[in-house]
Each structure stands twice: as structure tokens, then as C-alpha cells.
Amino acid sequence: MPGVPTDGGAVGTVVPFSREPGDAVAAPPVRTIRHGVAPPVSRVYVSFSSGNLLQVACLGPPIPEGGGGRGAQEVAVGRVVEVNLGGGGSGPGGADVEEEIDEAEMRRIQYGSVPAFALLQSRKNALADAAAMSRVPSVSEHAEWWQYVLEYSKTIGSLLGNPDSLPAFMIDDPKTILKDREKPTSLKASWELLEIFFVDKQLKSWLPERFVDWLADYDSLLTKTENTVYRTLTNFQKKLINLQIVEDDPDYWNGLAAALSVGWLDIVVNMLRFHGSYQLDQMDNRETENGLVEAVAVLVSTMPRMRPDLPTGKLGHCCKTRPDFIKALEKWRGQVNKLECSAFWIQCGHQKTRDGLKNLLHIMLGNIKNLTAATSHWLELFASHFLYIRPFTVGFEGMNHLAQKCIQLKPSTDNSGLTGLLGGILSENPEVVLAECTKSFGPWMVTHAMELLTADNDYADMMLHEERPNIGGISLEELHRLVYAQVLCSHSLTWQIAPTYLSSCLNQGLGLLEILLLKQPIQDNRLVLKTLEICRLYELGNVSTNIMKIGGIYHWKHGRKGTGVYWFQQAHDKVRLDRIALQLFENIGKSVTDDSFKKWEGLLELLGSDIGSAGGLEFLHRYRDFKRSLQQAQEGRTGESARQTVEFLIQLMRNPSTPQRFWLPLLHDSVRLLNCKPCPLLNVAETTLLLNKLQELSMAKLRPDFSNINLPNHALNSVRLALASNLARAILEDP
């Protein structure tokens, strides 16, 4: 987009820009570009280069033709300035992710997800092919699909960080409530949430427990400003060091209730052991009190949980089947009730212990009032319902209903992406889920999460794959993939993985891939080879030919003639090779007289020994052979080499590809050879041919377009004389 700036614009600024005093607030930031072109700048071109680079070309007024020695005082009439727009802006990760994940880390995730994505796509295609080839996919194939997606989901999940990984050296302090772990990220939390609700069918029966586990891992991410169970416990941890009598502090009992309400049983039992009655140096009689604390701790640690297993260190009694669980739950609740009604409470002298423990028992019995008081965030209340009130909650509808109830009880203003995402999941609204993913985590998340959404959801599948005329006839899935591919293309380190995603876009992917490949820089041979490798993988022969031609022209223009010719040859570009040949002839015409032909040896070697395929450059080969042979003949003066030289000469003169302006120099070079031999080297027919050529040349000399070569004036005459005497001798010898 060329633009003409106003005359006399300020030096340094390229684009005319007027700032009105009124709209100072809305004024866009101005960036000064130093281009070093003497004003006035007559033309400005702006174009996007790779990544965040903007190329600004500034051209001064054209220098008038023949305006003095151009070579002597070369002024910069124009310059291309590269402007990096990425200063502090959002990188390839996009959106909010950068807060927790830096760009290099995001690129690591992007790289790592390529093989998993490609594998899943190839499996999908294989299944589709099988279905198209023969029959409806057999039940077993169909049933396996979600397992493939689960495998994919686990692979990508492991890239996002492993919250269970503990530092190698850990000194277990008994007073530590929350264990140090790798800092959880909301990206990982969201991914797991999608996996739990959309993919993993093995979880169906114990989904509530899985959600409780999820909350235990990511409770700290729910909100930045409001209180959570995690925050309650961290605050108490800080306070703990200065506490003499723990059980007198209300925060101790609040922390216990909070931890129990969301099912962090190991933490509850650990904290109960902080209780003063466990200390050995007791002055008064606290045996009953200690007994009650211990009884609660035992009840907590034996709580029945409907799940196949528990990770090490977690407490509870696992029940695999529903009847087992109901039986165990009945028994356990009976025990809790029994303790609650026990007479020992009267003997417990410590008021706060009595109240605190009773509160814990009420939580275990599922008292809604106590649960509401113990939890902070609505998600925590939601989880506590699963644990203590409705352990059999199944189906999105029931969960959504429960979630709405919890939100009413504990309204929250500071909603992170996680709560929005969960809302979308529970209300069975894939559009909302995708929108939340886009908003919070950017294109990477959307592109990869779509596979999870469609794993076992016909509506999402239809919604994402339906071709929509309002977005150019492509599906939403393709749109999101294209967007992600564009993000990858914008960075010089990630563009190489964009083709994987573009190739999965049936409508517009291939076209964009061709554009991407053609836009890659061609300055560096290695990078060109990397681009060509992608062309080879995707069978884009014509694109690679174009890239080679562009590269060839670049190198040729920059004086790397050999490399330029190499690329033209690879591209089988006969037209340009012929053009190059013409340019080379001009150079050779000059350099031959200097006898610096050696410089050209390398290039001729490059052209290959296979004459006939090098286009117009074929002549150079014959010419080289002739020169070599001539040199040998003149040095050695053996009859054999002289004869061969003459043969080369005849070949050259007969060949139509030999440019006319080389005829005379060729003949002139051979004059000495023709003269010095006692017996004629050429027979009558050959001599006649050369004389004819000479005649043709004399005629051409009269034409205005004849190019004169720096040869002595008598050259033509001396050649004519030599040929004539040779003809005479040849006639005499001819039988």
C-alpha cells in the first residue's frame, strides 16, 4: 500500500500524522522509525514480513537519469526498515496463558502436541477410510475411539505439567499442612476438566470422586481475590509457627472443617494430630478429650469412597461397587451418629474442641448448614455435596442443577476461566466451552480441545463439522485450526509445525500451506532446504519449483552465481539458465583475453558433464574444452592435440547454440594453430564452412545491432588469410 507523505514532513517519521489536541486519550501510540533516507521521502511501502516483523520501505525521489557520476557518490535513495511489532505484546500463546506460562514454555507445549495430534488425525482418517471402504464401522472399532482420544488427552496433559511430581529432596515436616508441589496451571486444570467430563468413560461411575480429586489439585486457581479452602489453609499454616495452643485458635477449627468439607482427609487427620491433648506433658486430665479427637480422626480416615483406588497417602475406604458402597456408608454413618450421641462429650472440658469436633461430625453426616459454612467457593460447596450429601449424582442435568443451587448459596464475582468452563460443560453447551477456551487460553487450547469435545458428543461433533456459509463454507473446526496455524506461522521457530494443522483443513488448508511455504525466507540455503522438505512431504512439486527459482534469482543477484545456477538446475528452469548463459558469455568474452578462464572452471564443473541438458550453458562447456585443448596444442605442439583442437573448433562453429559474437574470437584464437602447421589441419569442406561463417560475420557487421568485441582491427583479415592459405594447402593435398 503505497502512500505519499506530505511535503516537508518531519525527519524520521514516515507517515503523516496529525494529533488533534482533543483526542489525546484515544490517540494511537506513535512509533518513530529511523530510515536514514534523506528527505523528502517520496514513497512508502508497508508489508508484513514473517512473524511480527513489519517491513517499511522508504524511497526518496528518483535520481534524474545521467545526473553525474552515480558510481562515485552513491546516495541512499531508499531503504527497507524492519520493525518488530512484538514488543511486549501477546506472543504465540495468546490470551491469558502468558501469566503462568512463558513463551518458550508455550512453544514446548506446541511442539509436543504435534505428534499426538497427528497420530489422532491419522487414526481418524484410517477409521473413516475403513468405514467408507466396506461397511459401517464394527462395534469394536467404534468403541475404541474414545480410548484413542483418551490416549491423546493423556499425552497432551503430561505436556502441560505434572502436579504430582514432587521435588527430589523433601524433608517431611510434620507441621506442614499443604505439601509443596509444582505450581498448578489453569491450562492443565482446564484440560483435565475436559478430559474428565468428555472423554474418560471409565470414570462414569465415580465421576463425583474424580471431580473432588480435581478440586484438590486446582483449588488454588479458582479465584484470585476471594477466599478458598486452599487459602484458609495456607493462612493458617503461616500462623501455625507462632501458636502455642492450637485448639484455642478458631482458625484451626475453621481450617479443619474446610479441609474436611472438600474431602482432603489426609490433611484433616494430620491437623487433628496437632491437637494439644496429644502432648505427653499434660498437667490436667485430657484423656477423654484426646479420645474424642482420635475417634474423629479414625472416622475421617475410614470414610467410604466410591472409587476403584486411592493414590498413596490419601485416606478413605475404597468401594468398587455401588452395593458395597451403600453398605459401608450405612455402617460408617451409624458410627458417626453413635459418636455424636455419645456421653463422652459432657466429660470433655474444652469448649472449643467440643464444638469443633461436633462440627466435623455434622459435616460428615452431610448437614447442609455446616457444609455451607465450612466451604468458601461455590465449587467447593459443589464438591462437598458429592462427598457427603449426594454421592450418586450422575448426568450433566443433575450436576448442573446442583451447581446452580451452589452458586445461589455462594455467589462469586471473581470468576476465573475455570468456573466459566465448568458452567459450559455442565450446561452441555459446547459453544460456551469453546468460547471459554478461546477467551482464557487462546488458539492452542481450542484446536486441541475440540478433539476432546467431539470424542463422544454427537451435538458437538455436528456443530464443529457443519460447513457454514457465513465463514466461507468451512466448518468451525477448520476455522479454529486455521487460526491456530496462523499463530504458529507468525513465529519463525514454530512455522514448521503449522503444516500439520493446515493439512488437516480440507477446504482452505492446502492453499494457505502453499502461501506459507512461498513466504518463507530464501536467503539461507538450509532454511530453503527445510521448506523444500515440507513441499516434498506434502507433494507440492510446483511450490518447491517456485521456491527454488526464487532462491536461484536471489543468489544470482547477490553474486553467488554458482548457488544461483544450482537452484535453477534443481528447478529445471531452462529459460533462466539460457538467460544466465547470455550474461555469462559477456563476462567470458572479456575474461578470455586475460586468460583467467580458471575462475570459471568451478562453475563449469557445476554445470555437469552431461552436455545437452544445461540449456544455453552447453556452449560454455564446448568452449572450455576448446580453450584447454588449444592451450595444450600450443604448449606441446603435438599433432594429436592440434587435430583435436580443430575438431572442437568445427563442432563449435557448427553448433547453432554458439553465439555469433564468439565466432571471430574463436577463429582468431586458432590463427596461430592454422598457420604454424606444415600440413593443413582442415580439409576443404571444413575450411569452406569456416569461410562461410566468416562471410556471414562480415555481412552482420553492417547491421546496427552488431556487438563489437575488443579484438585488433586486423583480426578479420588475419583470420581470412589463414583460412585462405589453409584452403589452398588443403586443395593441394586433397586427392
Add this chain to the structure above:
Amino acid sequence: MADHSSFRRHPHPFSVDLVRWLPTFGSTGRLLAAAVHDPAASSSHIHLLSVSDPSTPLTSLPLPSRATALRCSPSVLAAATTSGSLHLLPSSFDTDSAVSVPSGALFHVGPVRGLDCGGGTGGEEWVTAGEDGRVHVVAGGGDGRVVARRVWEGKGMVGYQAARWASPAEFATGGAGCGVQWWDRRKGDAVVVQCKGIWGHGIVTGMVHSIDIHPSRKHICVVGGSSGTIFAWDLRWPQQPIPLSGVGLDGTAQPVCESEVWEVLFDNYTQSSDIISSASTRILPVMMCSEDGILAVVEQDERPLELLVEPCAINSFDIDPHNPSDVVCALEWESIGVLARGRDTMADE
């Protein structure tokens, strides 16, 4: 894939273009040198890394442009760049004592991919061969003074991509379309033998990316280049290169890969399967890395042994000269891979 080898990937926050083992000095532990490039800041560095934790550099030497070649001798670490400069860092790794030969009319203009250290009579000598067609021999480097002497001014007629010393007087170069050249400094600094390579016929040629010469058989070059091509060139039969791998050859060699072979090195660790005859005619095992992510050992008339099959390109690799079982490689996806080969690799097959 050898079962008893272990491979670790260490992510690096920048593009890792080249990687080399450094000679070990006393108790400093094993060190790596890596040429890295950060496109966001458009900066390039040489990083010195410890093998145990290659993610954080110990020392860093800034370069004016992206590194194109990296080599080390017992006393100097050398890097050449895309702009055509040469940088020499003494083994003390004191970045202040680094010396450089700037790019320009007196040295190279454009990428210098051919770089190698040779031990001449008067100390170390570095040969540089650039895409601009110039060949230089740079002497010195230890005492802070370097002298670059032009051996050949090709004026861009040929572009060189690789260079390797064979003896103090001889070295080999290779490039785009021009195959391999053998230079002899005793014969007027000129090319004495030339080999076109084994790429097809007619105008189809290939690019040479890497050359290696075994110290005990200085008359044999092994060459890696375009289209998965690896061949050996024996100076005693210069017109008959021996194919080790390549596409579209008449069954004489199996292609280990179909893409660019970026580097080749003789692999001392893998023993030749035919020890008796290996003394004379057989080409010793060669390790290679490629654009399609393969690290493998190829041998004449044998099935290639794949050590790694990565989803991204392997741009560079190096075999530890002191512990030849250990291999380090630079992966396209911003990481360094360290492969420790187990004993079983040798006994394989």
C-alpha cells in the same frame, strides 16, 4: 532401536542450531558447546553447557549473526556465522579473550559453513570455506592474534558448504552441485581431484552438507548431502564414489532417509561387522543425522541401524571423542538430546 541406550531431551528456550562436545579439562566435568539463536531478540550466542543440566548456560559468547559452523580443537572453540565472520574462543572460556575475524572483503561475505581445525607444523590452522566461494586458512588463535590467508577466491562461482582437513597439507571441501574437491597446499593451493558425487544424471545434482575424514584413513572422505545421500570417496579411485545410502540408486545402497543428511561422522563406537576385511577396503561405520529426524549408523552393504527417530529434524550431532558411546544432538524443536548408548548396540546384528 537399541534397547539399552538412554535418551534424554533437555528443552532450551532458543533454537539450537549446532552442538558439540568439548574436550574435557581435568575436573570441570563434561561440557557441551551449543550455537543458539533467539529470533525474538534476533540474537545469537554460543552457550557453554554442562551435560548434567544442559538447560542453563555456564558461559555465553554473543555472535553478530546466526552461527553456521561450530568446531573445537583441544585449545580453541571456533564458530563461523551467516554474515561471514569467524570467532575463536580459547579453552579457558574467558569471553573477554575471544578473538574474531570480521566479515568483509578481506574475509568472507555470507554464510561460512565449512570450518575445520587442522594441526599444521606451526600450530593450529583453521580452514574456512564459504558460500561466497572463498577459502581461507586462519592460523593462530591461541595468543590473541589471528592471520587469515586467502587460499582461493571463487568469486561466487561455486558455493562451499563443508570443509575438512585430511592432513596438514590437504583438505576437502564440498558444496552445492559441485560435489567434493580435494585441495593440496603443496601443489599451489589448488584443487587436485574432484568428485561429482552420486546424484542422478544430467543436471540433477545435490548439495554436500558435511564431510568427515577418518584420522587413520586419510585418503577416504565420507560425504553427506541432499536426498538422503551418503557416499564414501576414496582418493585411490576418485571416479568411483562408494554409495552408503541414497534415493534412486540401483540397489547398491538402501536409503536411510529421503531428506537432507545434515551431518556425518565416523562412528568409532560401532564396530564394523566384518572386522577382518575392514582393515583395507571396507568403509568404517558412519553416523548421520537428518532433516526427517533420524540419527542412524550406516555401513557399507548393511542395514542402517537407527538410533533415534524423532518427530522433528536433527540439525546437528556430535560423538564424544572421549566416550564414543555418548552422542549429543540438536533438535529442531528447541532442545538438546543426549543419547547414551548401551553395550548392546555393539553386539546388535
